[in-house]
Amino acid sequence: MSIFLGEHHLFTKYQPYTIYALGGNDTVRGTVLSNTIYGGSGDDYLNGYSSLTLYPKPWGWPDQPRGDTLYGESGNDTLIGNESSDSLYGGTGNDKLFGYEGGDFLSGGEGDDLYTVTTSDNARYSDAGPDHIDEQLGGGNDTIKFTDLDRSEISLNVDIDNSDTDLWLSSSEDLEDGQNDSGVIIEDFFVIKDGSYAFNNDNVIENVATADNYTVDLTDIDLDAINAAYEASQASAATIA
C-alpha cells in the first residue's frame, strides 16, 4: 500500500494527521504538517515529509516544517524525518533511521538498527541541535553512520563534572566550546555504580561508522581513563566545596 498526502491537503486547515498503515509493506508519505504515522507490521518506508521540499513555497503553507513522529513497529523499517525536530521509533526489526536536519529523537528499539547522521544537517536550521539516541533493553547490535565525519574528526565526550551518563559524539571542532551543537547524544550510555562509570548494556550503541569507512567499536571505550578523570573531578569538586 502507498499513501501520499503531501499536496492534496494544500487548502485544508492545519490539522495534524495520524496515519495507521496497518499490515503489509507500506510506503507512506506525510503532509507538511506534523504527522504521526504508524507503520504496523511489515517492512515499511515512512517519510514524514515537509514544506521545504517544495519550492517556491505555496501560499498559506507553514514557514517552518513541523516535526513528525514515526513508528515503524514490527518489521525492518525505513524512517525518514524532515528539516524539523522529529521523533522516530523503529520498534522491533532491523530498522534504518534518518532524522535529517534538526535535533531529532531517535529510538531504533529491538533489532540491529542503523542511524544515519549528517552533522552539517543538524547545524543547518534555527531549531538545530544534536540528535538524541535512545536504545532499549535487548536493543541489538546498533550502528551510527556519520556521513560527514572522518575517524580523525570524531570526538567522544562525557560530562564527568556533572556525573552525566550520556555519551556525546561530535566533531572535535564542535566540542571545543564544551557544547555538542551538531552531533549525537547517546542517552544513558553509561551507568554510575559504586562511584564509577560502567557500561549500561541495555542502552548501548556498539558501532560508529565513519565517512572514511572505518568502524569504531564503542564497547572498547577506556573506562579506566574515564574513571581516573572522574575521581580527579570529584576530588577537586570536594576541595572547592
Ligand SMILES: [Ca+2]
Ligand atoms: Ca513495520
Ligand SMILES: [Ca+2]
Ligand atoms: Ca521495525
Ligand SMILES: [Ca+2]
Ligand atoms: Ca529532522
Ligand SMILES: [Ca+2]
Ligand atoms: Ca536496536
